[in-house]
Amino acid sequence: DGVTSIFELEVGTDDVDRWYAEREDKALINYGVAIGHIQA
DSSP, X not given: OOOOEEEEEEEXXXXXXXXXXXXXXXXXXXXXXXXXXXXX
């Protein structure tokens, strides 16, 4: 689709819903995250 993709795979997140909410409507970009346990 010609849009840049970025993924948080090193640290990840313990709250996927919050992670996506923090990025919603901020930039035209594909993004994703892994589940992490460092924050727990």
